[in-house]
Amino acid sequence: MAYDKQKAQQIWQVVTTIPEGKVASYGQIADLAGLPGRARLTGKVLGYAPSALKLPWYRVLKSNGQLAFPAGSPMAEKQKGHLQEEGVVVLKNRVRLKDFGWIPELAELLSLKF
């Protein structure tokens, strides 16, 4: 394909690293995946991600903590459901990053083999 499959898998790896009850932004994922400034690529790659990977894409939000999908959309509702199921409070298609924002720890970074 036209995109680097290695990077894509790296992104998926990072997303998988997000702990339960926490959320991360696309930019954050892209940065940890070694793709600084390529937040949009993260979104595309997540779109390619097969459901077989059990990828917690619903833990990935915009930089301001808002869901990437419009409120009322099937995907948004599903995402909201999953988050609430894990203890993350979602109001008005938005999450309190102050409380649920994921702060990458050293252990997390090490698991990415940097």
Add this chain to the structure above:
DNA sequence: GTATTGACAGACG
């Protein structure tokens, strides 16, 4: 090879 689009981010008001 050029133009348009996008599961975004940051700055402004």
Add this chain to the structure above:
DNA sequence: GCGTCTGCCAATA
């Protein structure tokens, strides 16, 4: 907190 504009970069047409 919210809408708008600009910047970035890759995928698609």
